[in-house]
Amino acid sequence: MIMSHTFDEFAGMVKAFHGSAAPGIMIGGSMVDLAYRCLPRGGIYDVICETAKCLPDAVQLLTPCSIGNGWLKVMDTGRFSLAFYDKYTGEGTRVFIDPEKLDVWPEIRGWFLKLTPKAEQDTARLMKEIEEAGSGVCSVEKINVSLDLVEKKKGGPIALCPSCGEPYPSERGSLCPACKGEMLPYGSGRRGGGRMDECR
Ligand code: ZN
Secondary structure, eight states: OBTTBOHHHHHHHHHHHHSSOOHHHHHHHHHHHHHHHHSOTTOOEEEEESOSSSHHHHHHHHSSOOTTTTSEEEOOOSOSEEEEEETTTOEEEEEEEOGGGGTTOHHHHHHHTTOSOGGGOOHHHHHHHHHHHGGGGEEEEEEEOOHHHHOOOOOOOEEEOTTTOOEEEGGGOSSOTTTTTSSOTTOOOOTTTTOOSOOO
8 A cells, every 4th residue: 555545546546646656656656655654643744855857746746845845855866765744843764765775676776777778667667566565665864954054035025126027035135036047948928028918
């Protein structure tokens, strides 16, 4: 079971949300389940995912935490790991894939460590191993989150960017980050440029 869902039920949820029952989300489901089993009941938990790949979707499908509501943050170390913590005390549980535990699961190991070329991957066997292994490929550690480092920023004052004319938090500087050329791969959207009246 993955948080009260059977493996097949969860695979259906993942497929509807993500487009396919991606192995990373299926393992992620077992990681969320393991974390919840290790946390004291009744707390209010936020979560940090250490990768943007797959794992955040498992969290968003199985818990009230989402990127949009701010209870899920991605801090991309590239490790396939998540950490739930009590939002008032910072005490929590970190779950990660433990390479020592992969030896008995050759399909998972080959896929996870990218040892098996994609063309040689046996998806059915991989999914069967993921189902059988459950959280058996994971280890858990206690963590203590420094709450001042994850505090939600209160929204400050808003300014109109003198270049594009759009509202943005004035603490970001005298121009919005788009117009400073820091962020976007499609230009800054300068006032009037390329604007369409309506789309049909
Ligand atoms: Zn601007």
